[in-house]
Amino acid sequence: MSENVKVVENATCTFCGCVCDDMILTVDMDEKRITKSKNACILGKAWFAEHYIEEDAPVAMIDNRPVSMEEAVEEAARTLVNARFPITYGLSDTTCEAQRQAVAITDTIRGNIDTTTSVCHGPSGIALQGVGESTMTLGEVKNRADLVIYWGGNPAESHPRHFGRYAVTAKGMFTPRGKKDRHVVLVDVRRTPSAPAASQFIQVKPGKDFEVLWALRALVKNRRIDPDIEEETGVSLETMEELVERMKNCRYGVLFFGMGLTMTRGRHFNSGALLALATDLNEYTHFVAKPVRGHGNVTGADNVMSWQTGYPFGVNFSRGFPRFNPGEFTTVDLLAKRDVDAALIVATDPASNFPQAAIDHLANIPVVCLDTKATLTSKLAHVAFRTSTYGINTAGTVYRMDDVPITLRKAFDSPFPNDEEILTAIRKRVRELVLARGQARGATGVSRAAAPLQ
Amino acid sequence: MPETMLLIPGRSSKQGTSLNKGKLGDEYLDITSTVEINADEMVRLGFNSGDRLRLKNHIGEAVVTCVSKKATDLPEGMIFIAYGPTSSRLMESDTAGSGMPLSKHISVEVEKIG
Numbered sequence: 249m250s251e252n253v254k255v256v257e258n259a260t261c262t263f264c265g266c267v268c269d270d271m272i273l274t275v276d277m278d279e280k281r282i283t284k285s286k287n288a289c290i291l292g293k294a295w296f297a298e299h300y301i302e303e304d305a306p307v308a309m310i311d312n313r314p315v316s317m318e319e320a321v322e323e324a325a326r327t328l329v330n331a332r333f334p335i336t337y338g339l340s341d342t343t344c345e346a347q348r349q350a351v352a353i354t355d356t357i358r359g360n361i362d363t364t365t366s367v368c369h370g371p372s373g374i375a376l377q378g379v380g381e382s383t384m385t386l387g388e389v390k391n392r393a394d395l396v397i398y399w400g401g402n403p404a405e406s407h408p409r410h411f412g413r414y415a416v417t418a419k420g421m422f423t424p425r426g427k428k429d430r431h432v433v434l435v436d437v438r439r440t441p442s443a444p445a446a447s448q449f450i451q452v453k454p455g456k457d458f459e460v461l462w463a464l465r466a467l468v469k470n471r472r473i474d475p476d477i478e479e480e481t482g483v484s485l486e487t488m489e490e491l492v493e494r495m496k497n498c499r500y501g502v503l504f505f506g507m508g509l510t511m512t513r514g515r516h517f518n519s520g521a522l523l524a525l526a527t528d529l530n531e532y533t534h535f536v537a538k539p540v541r542g543h544g545n546v547t548g549a550d551n552v553m554s555w556q557t558g559y560p561f562g563v564n565f566s567r568g569f570p571r572f573n574p575g576e577f578t579t580v581d582l583l584a585k586r587d588v589d590a591a592l593i594v595a596t597d598p599a600s601n602f603p604q605a606a607i608d609h610l611a612n613i614p615v616v617c618l619d620t621k622a623t624l625t626s627k628l629a630h631v632a633f634r635t636s637t638y639g640i641n642t643a644g645t646v647y648r649m650d651d652v653p654i655t656l657r658k659a660f661d662s663p664f665p666n667d668e669e670i671l672t673a674i675r676k677r678v679r680e681l682v683l684a685r686g687q688a689r690g691a692t693g694v695s696r697a698a699a700p701l702q
Numbered sequence: 703m704p705e706t707m708l709l710i711p712g713r714s715s716k717q718g719t720s721l722n723k724g725k726l727g728d729e730y731l732d733i734t735s736t737v738e739i740n741a742d743e744m745v746r747l748g749f750n751s752g753d754r755l756r757l758k759n760h761i762g763e764a765v766v767t768c769v770s771k772k773a774t775d776l777p778e779g780m781i782f783i784a785y786g787p788t789s790s791r792l793m794e795s796d797t798a799g800s801g802m803p804l805s806k807h808i809s810v811e812v813e814k815i816g
């Protein structure tokens with residue numbers, strides 16, 4: 249380690265949706281890498297340690313051939329403008345400022361835009377549009393919650409500081425003894441490493457979450473449930489009755505839920521049942537629910553999409569105005585049905601986690617990819633940009649999983665441009681190409697593309 | 703005779719740390735192609751930790767390495783894998799009009815290779 253060291257206080261980790269903003273980073277400015285990340289969890293430490301500068305990586309490539317930034321922007325813009333049905337996808341690991349540019353590009357080219365929300369808590373988004381959401385901030389949970397239920401999630405491995413910073417051992421205004429002032433329940437199909445943190449573990453049979461949630465709703469409303477519910481769900485009636493009494497009689501209860509609900513049979517019905525249960529319980533006490541969000545700014549993606557288009561994900565601009573329809577305008581569906589002919593992928597790697605049919609089509613169309621590292625998606629991309637890392641080399645805004653915006657501060661500079669810079673350049677060139685095409689066709693009137701750049 | 707089991711892809715700490723090193727690296731690829739199986743079931747099926755298994759369903763197939771998991775932590779009939787390229791090969795693309803493919807609770811046939 250060199251002697252040229254800088255300490256950055258109150259830095260933010262953007263690895264997961266906890267977005268912990270109490271990092272103290274030690275940066276080796278000569279080697280351009282973070283050597284210590286105080287307060288970070290195991291995932292955060294890996295995030296900071298592994299996002300160093302790979303000086304020999306090209307800033308951009310076309311068909312795996314190194315090119316200049318300008319050439320790559322030109323090719324990316326032409327690829328998107330020449331497509332009949334282009335899509336934009338990803339956006340959960342970048343700043344709100346970059347997300348905004350991606351929406352503008354998609355609007356201009358009359359494409360389709362979707363975020364990783366559609367394969368994360370998209371079903372929860374659908375559910376809350378149907379049944380509403382009794383919600384809160386994590387600060388309220390820390391200060392008030394005396395009953396915390398995690399359903400279908402494993403925060404010990406996916407959000408390691410969720411327990412200590414917000415919901416289990418965190419000491420708050422009305423929970424001064426931390427875990428001693430709370431009852432913590434974990435509901436899941438397997439005993440995960442999160443179980444030791446809980447006061448109680450309830451094991452549900454796979455695919456039976458909806459049935460258990462609906463039975464709990466019935467019990468909250470004093471309806472009779474047949475004892476053979478245990479045979480169906482794996483959870484005894486006695487356990488459910490005891491849990492319902494605990495929920496009705498707590499001072500402040502919270503249901504955190506994960507992808508054990510959204511990624512399984514029932515999807516938005518599962519999330520909807522849980523959200524409705526939380527709302528029902530407000531007849532008796534204060535009860536809230538919140539999805540535990542994965543990527544660092546996936547919540548920001550929902551917010552930016554909502555304020556720019558009116559909808560949180562799965563938005564189509566092909567008719568010149570935004571339309572929302574999960575199942576039709578969501579990326580897995582569009583790729584698997586081979587509907588689309590070009591893709592702009594920002595800060596995500598669908599080639600490593602989408603269903604094979606979707607990956608197969610992605611490999612057959614021109615892809616423009618922005619990422620901090622080489623991935624399976626960047627390997628198959630027609631145009632691949634290497635970007636700096638948000639929260640480490642780039643400032644900006646992200647949203648914590650409870651919709652609280654947090655401002656990032658950068659630790660050290662990167663030679664690579666950030667997503668916002670690249671997307672702004674692509675947007676500018678896309679706009680020029682669309683306007684030129686409109687003039688060549690004799691179009692009149694003010695095109696959306698002619699609106700001033702912001 | 704292949705055994706039909708329920709594949710549960712999910713997050714793990716090692717997956718989370720290794721993906722930061724790079725998704726093209728050996729560590730990430732090893733972690734995302736290793737499955738956990740209930741220890742009692744491993745004995746019943748004649749599997750040992752480190753054995754290579756073939757997972758197969760109507761979507762595709764994948765080869766994985768198995769490790770034993772304490773019987774109290776993973777019910778019989780269920781296998782856990784960290785999300786990644788391997789689980790993608792077995793995932794159906796139909797989203798039932800929701801946008802979300804069924805990414806957990808994937809029915810697979812499991813058999814030992816060699």
